[in-house]
Amino acid sequence: MNKASIDFDAVRFYGMTLEEMDEEFKKMKDYGIDAVNIEYKIFIDKEFEIFKENILACIKFNRMQIIFRSRPIDGYYTDYIDDEQYQKSLVKHKQFLYTLYNILEERDIKRGVKVIFAGGKCESGEIEKHIEKNISFFKELSSSVLDIDFEILTEVQAARPIRGRIVGDTWSDFLYMIDAIPNENWGICWSTASSRLNFVEYNETLIPDKKILDKVKLANVRNNINQNFDISIYKNEVQEQEIKALIINGYNNVFNLEYIYVHLENSNISHNDIYDGIYYLQCVLNYFRKKHEQEELYIINDIAKMNRQSIRTVLTKDIIVSIPIKFLELNEIEIATHSLKIWSEKNIVFKEDEEIQIEIKYKEDEPIILNTKYMMCREEGKFRGYVFKIIDKKPDIIKNVYKLVYLVG
Numbered sequence: 001m002n003k004a005s006i007d008f009d010a011v012r013f014y015g016m017t018l019e020e021m022d023e024e025f026k027k028m029k030d031y032g033i034d035a036v037n038i039e040y041k042i043f044i045d046k047e048f049e050i051f052k053e054n055i056l057a058c059i060k061f062n063r064m065q066i067i068f069r070s071r072p073i074d075g076y077y078t079d080y081i082d083d084e085q086y087q088k089s090l091v092k093h094k095q096f097l098y099t100l101y102n103i104l105e106e107r108d109i110k111r112g113v114k115v116i117f118a119g120g121k122c123e124s125g126e127i128e129k130h131i132e133k134n135i136s137f138f139k140e141l142s143s144s145v146l147d148i149d150f151e152i153l154t155e156v157q158a159a160r161p162i163r164g165r166i167v168g169d170t171w172s173d174f175l176y177m178i179d180a181i182p183n184e185n186w187g188i189c190w191s192t193a194s195s196r197l198n199f200v201e202y203n204e205t206l207i208p209d210k211k212i213l214d215k216v217k218l219a220n221v222r223n224n225i226n227q228n229f230d231i232s233i234y235k236n237e238v239q240e241q242e243i244k245a246l247i248i249n250g251y252n253n254v255f256n257l258e259y260i261y262v263h264l265e266n267s268n269i270s271h272n273d274i275y276d277g278i279y280y281l282q283c284v285l286n287y288f289r290k291k292h293e294q295e296e297l298y299i300i301n302d303i304a305k306m307n308r309q310s311i312r313t314v315l316t317k318d319i320i321v322s323i324p325i326k327f328l329e330l331n332e333i334e335i336a337t338h339s340l341k342i343w344s345e346k347n348i349v350f351k352e353d354e355e356i357q358i359e360i361k362y363k364e365d366e367p368i369i370l371n372t373k374y375m376m377c378r379e380e381g382k383f384r385g386y387v388f389k390i391i392d393k394k395p396d397i398i399k400n401v402y403k404l405v406y407l408v409g
Contacts, residue, residue: 005035005256018054025058031275035065068115078120081129101148111149116189119167134167135180142186151185158194171208187217192239213249220258279402313405320361343383350374
């Protein structure tokens with residue numbers, strides 16, 4: 001089972017008491033979130049000392065892991081090709097990583113920390129020099145933290161010609177780095193929305209070479225790029241083809257749910273909606289794993305056909321399915337992304353396009369009431385399979401369906 005992590009909204013948590021913050025962490029843990037993705041800044045600035053201590057206490061209480069998103073330290077980062085500036089940057093980041101290690105070690109917080117770095121900006125005509133300096137930086141930095149169980153990850157970047165080249169905005173950069181950095185604790189953070197943008201806008205390959213897939217140690221999953229791609233995935237808009245590629249390749253590391261905090265306020269989206277995205281993500285992962293075991297998982301390279309594959313799960317455990325208008329009660333249902341199917345040995349008569357209300361009850365939970373439209377009947381051996389289209393468009397209904405699939409499936 002892959003672990004799930006989520007971006008940490010520091011603005012929202014800042015000002016919470018320790019008790020309030022711990023309640024929020026408990027909620028995340030209940031959703032199946034195993035790690036939080038936090039910016040360096042909280043651990044650099046002295047003004048955040050109490051905030052930092054509360055975060056660390058909650059991480060320890062709830063037995064979660066930390067993923068760090070690196071930022072420049074005193075203005076020093078990965079952009080330098082000047083030897084003196086490069087060495088200063090390397091020393092500052094080494095020192096800071098050991099400081100982080102000591103902070104976590106003192107508090108007995110889980111090891112296996114991942115630290116994400118963005119590649120440096122490349123000056124025109126100096127691209128190869130920048131790539132070589134980045135290789136040296138990541139190679140030496142990862143070597144220096146090998147004994148403290150830290151992983152140094154280079155992030156896949158979205159290509160933006162106006163901004164100029166950045167190390168990591170083409171797959172060829174990573175092929176070059178992989179050949180040059182043998183360290184086991186160096187790897188790739190695959191931001192799937194960034195590579196999808198490169199595929200759509202700049203004709204980059206959708207799925208990278210196996211050599212690259214083998215070095216992916218963190219997968220950032222974001223919303224569809226046509227929807228500002230950083231709000232939530234519970235509306236079933238994820239980069240499914242990239243997830244398939246990882247599953248086919250045997251990826252067993254972390255999937256991070258990524259979003260931009262300001263979009264929540266601007267779009268009036270609650271954090272519970274963000275957390276609900278974990279349920280859908282787990283449904284996708286479980287479904288794709290099963291399809292892969294059956295050797296039926298395939299990559300779709302046609303952009304027009306992407307994000308249309310139905311996630312199907314048969315639920316048979318601890319559920320009661322009822323159709324009140326037909327006085328019918330069953331214990332098995334197949335739920336897909338936009339439809340559902342029930343089976344019966346009886347010949348049940350439905351009118352074409354008849355709207356039917358179906359109730360699904362799981363254990364002692366409140367029943368989920370779905371408004372559906374009858375589509376067809378299929379002969380399946382001695383049973384008949386009755387297919388209904390889900391016509392509810394309310395996010396809370398869809399959310400509850402995916403939660404049910406996650407819990408039961």
